[in-house]
Amino acid sequence: MARASDEDEKRADAFFHALADSTRRDILRRVLAGEHSVSALARNYDMSFAAVQKHVAVLERAGLVSKRRSGRESLATGEVEALRSVAPMLSELEAVWRGRIGRLDDLLVESATAPDVAGPTTEKE
Amino acid sequence: MARASDEDEKRADAFFHALADSTRRDILRRVLAGEHSVSALARNYDMSFAAVQKHVAVLERAGLVSKRRSGRESLATGEVEALRSVAPMLSELEAVWRGRIGRLDDLLVESATAPDVAGPTTEKE
DNA sequence: CTAACCTACAACCAAATGGTTGTAGGTTGT
DNA sequence: ACAACCTACAACCATTTGGTTGTAGGTTAG
Numbered sequence: 001m002a003r004a005s006d007e008d009e010k011r012a013d014a015f016f017h018a019l020a021d022s023t024r025r026d027i028l029r030r031v032l033a034g035e036h037s038v039s040a041l042a043r044n045y046d047m048s049f050a051a052v053q054k055h056v057a058v059l060e061r062a063g064l065v066s067k068r069r070s071g072r073e074s075l076a077t078g079e080v081e082a083l084r085s086v087a088p089m090l091s092e093l094e095a096v097w098r099g100r101i102g103r104l105d106d107l108l109v110e111s112a113t114a115p116d117v118a119g120p121t122t123e124k125e
Numbered sequence: 126m127a128r129a130s131d132e133d134e135k136r137a138d139a140f141f142h143a144l145a146d147s148t149r150r151d152i153l154r155r156v157l158a159g160e161h162s163v164s165a166l167a168r169n170y171d172m173s174f175a176a177v178q179k180h181v182a183v184l185e186r187a188g189l190v191s192k193r194r195s196g197r198e199s200l201a202t203g204e205v206e207a208l209r210s211v212a213p214m215l216s217e218l219e220a221v222w223r224g225r226i227g228r229l230d231d232l233l234v235e236s237a238t239a240p241d242v243a244g245p246t247t248e249k250e
Numbered sequence: 251c252t253a254a255c256c257t258a259c260a261a262c263c264a265a266a267t268g269g270t271t272g273t274a275g276g277t278t279g280t
Numbered sequence: 281a282c283a284a285c286c287t288a289c290a291a292c293c294a295t296t297t298g299g300t301t302g303t304a305g306g307t308t309a310g
Binding site for chain 4: 146172175179197
Binding site: 009012013015016017019020021022025028029032033078080083084086087090093094096097099101 | 134137138140141142144145146147150153154157158203205208209211212215218219221222224226
């Protein structure tokens with residue numbers, strides 16, 4: 001279990017990349033609020049159906065949305081658990097800043113085994 | 126359209142894009158732990174100095190690191206406040222899922238004015 | 251002064267992104 | 281059956297990204 005983080009790093013890449021586009025974030029908002037078919041989503045944007053389809057695919061690859069087939073349309077839903085798994089990554093970075101993780105070489109292992117860095121007590125000075 | 130969030134959207138793009146690369150995340154960890162010169166950072170990676178320089182530039186454009194000139198070297202520091210500003214974006218999305226924001230058109234304004242979504246009682250079912 | 255060092259930036263290149271159109275197959279309604 | 285609709289995917293294109301090398305200028309050490 002030396003470097004279990006190789007997978008995690010790729011997952012982080014996918015997460016942040018998926019979120020790094022305003023159209024995708026907007027799609028994510030909509031499917032988090034409720035199920036939507038791809039074509040229904042596509043009607044909201046000034047681009048082709050295929051383009052929106054690709055954006056949904058990016059979100060799906062990142063695990064942020066899942067699709068369910070219902071007849072001729074596929075309904076996309078936002079995966080809030082996946083979304084929640086992003087926050088610990090940021091918390092880990094904050095923990096580094098806070099000095100709670102001294103050894104930089106260890107923190108990769110830390111991030112894999114300790115999803116919680118404790119402390120919403122984010123008061124600083 | 127062109128809500129007040131046009132700026133925010135671009136900033137979010139920059140944030141998430143900057144974080145969507147494992148080398149950049151690693152650089153960010155190091156500069157969050159303490160100041161490092163660009164060349165000192167570069168020695169840690171199997172790529173050219175210029176490549177690392179570009180990565181630092183991406184982080185800098187996103188506001189996640191700042192540089193200070195000290196003699197012939199420029200020292201990079203992680204900006205933890207900028208890092209913290211990412212979390213509310215995720216919270217906003219979670220709030221959408223929670224159903225706390227009904228109108229999708231309004232949430233952009235919400236995200237600008239309400240950084241905190243409160244609610245420690247996040248128990249669902 | 252000179253050499254070594256650190257940074258900045260331009261030019262270039264392969265690969266990935268984000269968009270398009272087109273084609274094909276499954277589903278629904280009349 | 282047939283038309284309309286939804287989806288999936290391939291092919292293609294312009295732009296961006298992530299890397300390289302090279303060049304030039306400022307800074308420190310000898």
